[in-house]
Amino acid sequence: MGKEIMIRDLTFSYGGNGNQLEHISLDIAAGEVIVMTGPSGSGKSSLTRVINGLIPYFYEGELSGEVFVDGKPLKEIPSWERGKIAGNVFQDPRSQFFANEVAGEIAFGCENYGYSHEDIQNHVHRAAADIKIQDILDHSLRSLSYGMRQKVAIASAEAIDPEIYVMDEPSANLDIASTYRFADIIRALKQQGKTIIIAEHRLYYLMDLADRFLCVQKGKIVREFTAQQMKALSNEEIRVLGLRTPDLHQIEQAEIPSAATSEVVLEVKKLNHSFGETIVAKDVNFQCRKGEVVALIGPNGTGKSTIGRILAGLLKEKSGEVVLFGKHCRSKGRLGKVWYIPQDLDSQLFGEDLLDELTTGAEVSPERKKAAEEILEALELMPFVKQHPSTLSGGQKQRLALGVALMHEAPIIILDEPTSGLDGMNMRNVSRMIRKLAKMGRTIIVITHDAECALACCERAIRLENGCITDDFQIRGAEPLLDKIGYDKKEG
Amino acid sequence: MMTGEKKQRRIDRIDGRTVLLLTLCACIVTFITTSFWGHGIFTFWIFLILCWFGLYKQALGCFVVYLVAIVWLMIETKYQISIPSPLLLSMIYKLLLPAMPAYLLAKIPSGKLTASLRKMPIPTRIMLVLIVMLRFAPTVLHEFGEVREAMKIRGFLKSVGNVLRHPMDTLEYAIVPMVFRSLKMADELAASAIVRGIESPYKKESYYVSRIAALDYFLIVVSVGAAVCCCLL
Amino acid sequence: MEQTVKKKIGVRDIMTIAAMMVINFAIAMVIGTVTLPFPAVYLYGSAGIDAFIGATFYLVAANRINKHGLLFAWATVYGLIQGVMGYMFLVPYFLIVALIAELCMVGKNTYRSAVRNRIGWMVNSIGNFVGCAVPLWWSWDSYQEMAASSGFDANTLNMQFSMVTSPALMLLGIAITAVLAILGTLFGQRLLRKHFQKAGIVG
Numbered sequence: 001m002g003k004e005i006m007i008r009d010l011t012f013s014y015g016g017n018g019n020q021l022e023h024i025s026l027d028i029a030a031g032e033v034i035v036m037t038g039p040s041g042s043g044k045s046s047l048t049r050v051i052n053g054l055i056p057y058f059y060e061g062e063l064s065g066e067v068f069v070d071g072k073p074l075k076e077i078p079s080w081e082r083g084k085i086a087g088n089v090f091q092d093p094r095s096q097f098f099a100n101e102v103a104g105e106i107a108f109g110c111e112n113y114g115y116s117h118e119d120i121q122n123h124v125h126r127a128a129a130d131i132k133i134q135d136i137l138d139h140s141l142r143s144l145s146y147g148m149r150q151k152v153a154i155a156s157a158e159a160i161d162p163e164i165y166v167m168d169e170p171s172a173n174l175d176i177a178s179t180y181r182f183a184d185i186i187r188a189l190k191q192q193g194k195t196i197i198i199a200e201h202r203l204y205y206l207m208d209l210a211d212r213f214l215c216v217q218k219g220k221i222v223r224e225f226t227a228q229q230m231k232a233l234s235n236e237e238i239r240v241l242g243l244r245t246p247d248l249h250q251i252e253q254a255e256i257p258s259a260a261t262s263e264v265v266l267e268v269k270k271l272n273h274s275f276g277e278t279i280v281a282k283d284v285n286f287q288c289r290k291g292e293v294v295a296l297i298g299p300n301g302t303g304k305s306t307i308g309r310i311l312a313g314l315l316k317e318k319s320g321e322v323v324l325f326g327k328h329c330r331s332k333g334r335l336g337k338v339w340y341i342p343q344d345l346d347s348q349l350f351g352e353d354l355l356d357e358l359t360t361g362a363e364v365s366p367e368r369k370k371a372a373e374e375i376l377e378a379l380e381l382m383p384f385v386k387q388h389p390s391t392l393s394g395g396q397k398q399r400l401a402l403g404v405a406l407m408h409e410a411p412i413i414i415l416d417e418p419t420s421g422l423d424g425m426n427m428r429n430v431s432r433m434i435r436k437l438a439k440m441g442r443t444i445i446v447i448t449h450d451a452e453c454a455l456a457c458c459e460r461a462i463r464l465e466n467g468c469i470t471d472d473f474q475i476r477g478a479e480p481l482l483d484k485i486g487y488d489k490k491e492g
Numbered sequence: 493m494m495t496g497e498k499k500q501r502r503i504d505r506i507d508g509r510t511v512l513l514l515t516l517c518a519c520i521v522t523f524i525t526t527s528f529w530g531h532g533i534f535t536f537w538i539f540l541i542l543c544w545f546g547l548y549k550q551a552l553g554c555f556v557v558y559l560v561a562i563v564w565l566m567i568e569t570k571y572q573i574s575i576p577s578p579l580l581l582s583m584i585y586k587l588l589l590p591a592m593p594a595y596l597l598a599k600i601p602s603g604k605l606t607a608s609l610r611k612m613p614i615p616t617r618i619m620l621v622l623i624v625m626l627r628f629a630p631t632v633l634h635e636f637g638e639v640r641e642a643m644k645i646r647g648f649l650k651s652v653g654n655v656l657r658h659p660m661d662t663l664e665y666a667i668v669p670m671v672f673r674s675l676k677m678a679d680e681l682a683a684s685a686i687v688r689g690i691e692s693p694y695k696k697e698s699y700y701v702s703r704i705a706a707l708d709y710f711l712i713v714v715s716v717g718a719a720v721c722c723c724l725l
Numbered sequence: 726m727e728q729t730v731k732k733k734i735g736v737r738d739i740m741t742i743a744a745m746m747v748i749n750f751a752i753a754m755v756i757g758t759v760t761l762p763f764p765a766v767y768l769y770g771s772a773g774i775d776a777f778i779g780a781t782f783y784l785v786a787a788n789r790i791n792k793h794g795l796l797f798a799w800a801t802v803y804g805l806i807q808g809v810m811g812y813m814f815l816v817p818y819f820l821i822v823a824l825i826a827e828l829c830m831v832g833k834n835t836y837r838s839a840v841r842n843r844i845g846w847m848v849n850s851i852g853n854f855v856g857c858a859v860p861l862w863w864s865w866d867s868y869q870e871m872a873a874s875s876g877f878d879a880n881t882l883n884m885q886f887s888m889v890t891s892p893a894l895m896l897l898g899i900a901i902t903a904v905l906a907i908l909g910t911l912f913g914q915r916l917l918r919k920h921f922q923k924a925g926i927v928g
Contacts, residue, residue, distance in 0.1 A: 052687045058737065080692035088687045095680035098690075100627060104603025107699030108685075111603070114694025117701065124699055138501060138601075142630060156688070314641050336647055346673040347638040350646070350665045352919045361648055361661075388924040390672050408646070515809055523814070577763070594809050614805075617734055621802050624743035625750075632747045660912065663778070668920050670748055671785055675926055678740035686736055 003070040003085070003163040003195055004030045005051065010065035012046055012055055020046040022219040024065070030163075031193040033186070035206050038216035039242045039423045040393055044199040045168055047216070051197060052166045053082035069164070084113060087157025091169040091421065093149035102128075102144075102152055103137040109160040127159040131185060145301050147178025154185055165189060167198045171205065172421040175300040175449040176486040179205045201423045203246040204487075207231065215241055242425035244452060248487055251455050251478050258459045259291035259438040264326075266311070266338070266412055266443060271320035273303075273310055273467075280306040282467040284320070288412070288445065293438045295458035295475070296447045297485050303467045304447045305342075308414040311445075312340035324412075339410035343417040345397040348404075349389040354381055357389050357400060358407040375403045379433055395426030399433050406437070413437065414445045419453040431456035451478070451485050503545050504700070508600055508608025510708040514538070514593040517719040522589045528562060530725035531589065537718050538592045541711070545596060554592050561585040602626055607698030624681070632674065639669050734798065738790045742798060745782040750806070752778050769898040772857055773905035776850035780909030781916055783846055787836040788917060789927040795836060796845050797827035803853065815856055822852030837928060843910040850906040851899055858898070 005028040012021040020043045028034055036044040049055040056063045057079040067074040069085055077085070087109075090096040099105040106127055110120040128134040131151050141149060150170055157165060171179045183205040189196060190209065200206065203213070213230050215223040223241070225233070230246045238245055245251050266288040273281040280303035288294055296304050309315045311322060313334035322329055324337060342348065351357030358372035376382050379399045384392060389400060398418050405413045415434070419427040427450070434457040438444055448454055454461060455478055463471040463484050475481050521534045535558055542551035565581040567573070597605070602623060609619050643649050648665050655662050704712075753775045760767040760774070787795055804819020826849040835841040921927045 054683050054687060058683055058686055079686070080689050083687045083689040083692075086687070088684065090680065090684055092680060094631065095677040096684040098602075098627065098681065098685050098688075100602040103699055104601050107603060109688040111696050111698055112689035112692050112694070114692070114696060117697045117699075120697060120699045138504070160688075309641075312645065314644065335644060340641075340645060342638065342641075344638065344673075346676060347635055347669045348642045349672075350642075350648075350668060352923065361646055388920065390920075390924045390926070404646070512809075519814070590809075597809065617739060618798060618801055618805070620736075620739045621743045621746070621798060622805065624740055625747050625802070625806075628744055628747040629751075632744075632751055636751065663912075664916060667778075667781055667916065671745075671782070671921065672924070672926070674744040674748060675741065675785070675789070678744040679737065682737040682740040685740075690736055 004028060005164065005195065005197075006066075006068040006071075007050075008066045008068070010047075010050060010063070010067065012050065012061055012063045014059065014061040019219050020061070021050070024219070024221060026214075026221065028195060028197065030195055031190070032212065033190050033196045033206075033210045034198070034212050034214060035203065035210040036197065036199045036214045036216050037201060037203060037243055038222075039425055040395070042216045043219040044214075044216040046219075048166045048168050048197060048199050051164070052086045052088050053077075053079050080112075083109060083162075084160055085162055086164040086166050087154075087160060087162035089150065089153045089157055089165070089167040089170045091172045093146045093153065093173055096153060097141050097149070100140055100142070101137075102133065102139050102141060105141060105152055106137075106156045106159050108156060113160060123159045123161075127155040130158060130188070131155040145178070146173045147175070147181065147300065150174060150178070150182055151185065154182075154189075158189075163194060165194055165196045167196070167200070169200055169421060170198065171200065171202050176451075177299060183209060201244050201421070203230070203244055204248050207246055215243070217242075238424065239428070242423055244424040244427065248451050248482055249478060251452055253455050253475065253477055256435055259293075259435075259441075260459065261290045263290040264288070265290045265324065267323035268311070269321040269323065271307070271310065271322070272318045273306060273315070274318060275306075279303075279467045281310070281317075281320075284464075284467070284469055286462055286469065286472060288443050290411075290443055291438050291441055292460065293434060293444045293446065293458045295454040295461040295481075296445055296464060297449060297454065297461055297481075298464035298470075299486065300449070302465050304464055305416050307464070308340050308416055308445065308447055311412075312338045312414060314340060336408060337410060338412045338414065339405040339408065340414045341398075341401045341405065341416060341418070343420060345394075345401055346390065348401055349397065351389055353388060354385045354400060354403075358403055372403075372407060375406045378406075378436065379403050380429075393426065395422050395430055398422070398426075398430050402433055402437060406440075406442075410442075412443045412445070414447065416447045417450070418446060419448065419450045424452075427453055428456060449485060451482055451487055454481060454485070501546070503596075503599060504601065504604070505705070505707055506545075506600070506711070507702060507704050507708045508597070508605045509612065510704065510711055511593055511597045511600065512608075512612075513712055514541070514715055515590055515597060517715050518590040518593050521719050521722050522586050524723045525725065527722075527725045530722035531585070532562070533725075534718055534722040535589050535592070537715070538589065542592060542596060545599070547596070547599065550595060551592070554588055554595075558585055558588050561588070598626065601700065603698060604700035604702070607700050607702040610696065610698075611702060627681075628674070628677075631677065632670075635670060635673050639666060639673075642669070734790070734792050734794055738792060738795075741789055742786050742795065742802070745786045746799065746802060749775075749779040749782045769894070769901055772850065772854035772898075773902040776846070776853070776902055776906035777909035777912070779850075780846055780906060781913035784842060784910060784913040784917055785921055785927055787842055788921075791834065791836040791928060793830065793836075794827065796830055796849060797823045799823075800826050800849050800852070804856075807856070818856055819852070822849065822856065826852065839910070839914050843907055846910055847903050847906040850902050854898060854902040855895075858895070 007024055007026040010021055010024040011019055013019045036047060038044050046055060049059055050067060097105050098108050103124060106124045107120050110123050125134065128137055131154055133151055133155060141152065171182060174182060186196060186209055207227050210227055213225040214221050235250065235252060264287050268284055268286050271281050271284040284307060298304055306315065310317050311334065313331040316331045322334060324334065349357060351360045354376055355372055358375060359368050376385060379402060381396065381399055384396065392400060418430055422430065431453050434444055434446065446458055458475055460474050461481055461484065462469055471484055518538060521531065525531050539551050539555045561581045561584040565578055568578050606623050643665055648662060649655060756771055756774050760771045783799065800823030801820060804816050804823065807819060808816040826845050829845040829848050830836065830841055917927065
């Protein structure tokens with residue numbers, strides 16, 4: 001059986017920088033599934049970290065109040081023992097793994113807790129069988145898809161038989177199909193009676209799983225909903241709370257007039273590319289017009305990012321042709337004209353403050369400085385201009401990356417999963433900025449499996465599977481798009 | 493059926509310490525032997541071992557480079573050519589030998605390597621740094637690629653001239669995002685390791701068997717024997 | 726009130742060191758391959774260039790962790806990796822280098838002092854330079870022997886040989902390494918101020 005958790009008057013701050021958590025009291029019953037949601041930086045991650053003991057042991061700061069697990073104060077349990085009570089799944093499937101291969105990763109916890117060799121093997125094989133990954137035990141983790149890696153993460157947590165599971169944005173990097181499979185695993189854990197705490201922005205996959213939804217804002221639990229109440233929230237209420245939509249079917253498509261003109265700026269003809277045996281693009285043909293916002297959708301690992309990088313001139317196509325403004329353009333010539341913004345922005349930012357980020361790399365003339373300031377103004381980044389780019393939030397970084405593209409006057413911009421890991425408010429903000437850029441005459445391709453984002457800013461969708469275009473359609477209403485992205489119809 | 497019964501890859505059957513010893517033998521041979529034949533024979537032995545572990549391509553690649561370096565060196569000394577530098581060639585062939593078992597070392601599952609290393613007299617912290625470095629190496633290479641792409645898009649790498657005119661700026665552009673990204677990953681990995689009890693004081697066993705078995709004895713005896721013979725040649 | 730108190734090098738510090746060292750090694754490897762075809766540069770310059778670039782990563786780790794034993798761990802790991810890469814017999818030597826470098830950092834809060842870090846890093850770099858030169862002489866020996874036996878012109882050979890091993894040139898190499906190590910810490914301090922301290926990820 002799962003264990004109950006009792007939190008009393010919990011307050012935490014990271015070294016005097018204002019309170020992350022303020023006087024939180026919360027009771028979680030054994031076997032309950034709790035979802036904590038709310039804007040980025042609201043404190044929901046901090047709350048998970050208190051429960052798994054990372055606060056204050058790892059994330060330093062001042063903590064007051066008490067947490068009890070099964071009536072026992074958490075304080076009295078040494079930090080290294082806490083991992084036996086709570087199993088953890090984190091957001092980024094690239095950085096939570098310690099071993100290089102699946103078996104070693106699942107075994108990691110058992111090894112640390114002094115299990116004998118036989119016990120370790122038994123636990124690993126049982127956990128792997130539960131999650132149905134027993135046939136990939138000797139695979140390298142790097143060769144797995146993000147969906148598979150999250151399964152390994154769960155198996156690794158399950159191997160030590162914790163009664164509590166703590167998950168911090170586990171679906172942020174998963175496509176819709178993987179997310180549903182992930183939900184099935186959580187369902188199985190729930191049936192075993194485990195207590196599960198999930199901090200998450202995406203709610204749709206948890207609607208029939210969670211017992212309670214807690215809405216966290218500025219370190220406080222401000223609202224509490226049942227799944228029924230959550231579903232009954234109006235779009236307006238969801239927007240005010242800054243959440244993502246619990247039921248994607250209720251999303252209304254943004255009613256913004258298309259900024260597309262009739263001028264074709266990008267034309268892809270018979271594009272082919274492969275990595276070894278794997279075909280990532282097969283006779284891909286499409287056109288984009290000036291001011292158009294196109295969503296590039298399809299399951300993970302089907303070549304969307306590769307096509308984006310080919311268009312941007314970062315990869316050379318094996319065969320085929322890319323035509324920019326009516327002229328054939330080789331990969332070198334596309335650099336800087338087709339601007340690719342990858343998902344992970346930490347490797348993209350070079351400046352010491354926002355202004356420097358836009359102007360660095362060339363002489364800073366008064367005109368360029370003025371242009372940069374105007375761009376920051378347009379992207380609503382002026383209040384942060386003195387900050388170091390790396391201190392921005394995910395949504396702000398995304399906007400800054402758009403700003404860099406504007407500064408370099410790139411006519412075509414490709415964004416790769418710009419809204420993964422963003423809360424509802426930031427997602428809508430980034431989407432709004434994308435529309436704004438389209439209105440400024442930019443052509444924008446958004447690689448995404450985020451239906452909310454696609455509906456908020458894209459007018460057309462191209463669906464890719466195994467390197468082939470399977471669909472190319474104007475987005476009219478949510479249903480056809482959700483269907484093509486793979487959103488489950490049985491809900492709603 | 494459980495996977496335990498599944499056919500094991502050969503590399504899973506060898507102990508990490510054996511490979512370390514192989515590396516040590518290779519070092520000794522490369523630095524002590526003065527005869528080409530001795531050096532060559534031992535290299536061939538390592539080549540065979542790599543092949544046996546299924547690393548045909550890498551083994552063959554190394555061996556070909558090795559042979560080319562030696563043959564070229566002989567030609568150079570015979571005809572008194574000094575371009576490319578004979579020092580370079582002799583370094584290639586001397587250092588390639590220990591690099592081959594070192595490569596095998598990197599191919600062992602990290603959990604298994606940890607288990608083997610734990611039985612050696614290395615302080616835990618130092619050992620952890622080594623293991624984590626192995627874990628980070630591929631990630632860092634990947635990140636390098638990403639940063640390079642970002643620099644390309646921004647036009648920082650537009651031309652050789654551009655880079656040479658601002659070498660310090662270029663270096664800064666390369667280093668800064670790497671550091672930010674790596675520190676973030678280091679923190680996340682540390683958090684993930686801590687919540688799974690890496691700091692627990694228990695005596696640790698492993699998922700992998702860490703036992704010197706018949707295969708290990710065979711490799712050790714033959715390798716040490718070969719090393720001694722090759723040095724005496 | 727629960728508060729975080731830590732003195733010894735912990736898991737997070739280990740990860741930081743590992744991450745910084747991996748980048749350092751990756752860069753050192755690139756430099757090694759680029760300079761390898763030019764033995765003189767490789768011998769006298771590569772350790773220095775390595776020291777120059779590595780300084781930034783070392784400074785990030787030092788300022789972030791600020792605990793004793795860091796430089797020792799850094800130099801030891803460096804030595805052990807050199808050991809696995811082929812210089813196994815040099816491991817004790819590198820341990821001594823690590824010890825001396827760590828001794829340069831005795832005192833309170835020295836890992837956040839620019840001057841002390843500069844000294845410690847310079848000592849470590851010089852140690853690495855001397856250590857890496859040894860195996861070169863080794864491979865040179867075998868060539869020399871072979872060259873002499875195949876009737877290579879003695880004068881050419883001697884000239885090449887003295888280029889590699891003369892004590893004066895060794896001193897020059899040490900000087901180059903020291904200067905580059907110092908320049909590296911200056912560059913690193915600039916990046917610290919400009920980026921890492923500003924962003925709040927190092928102390």
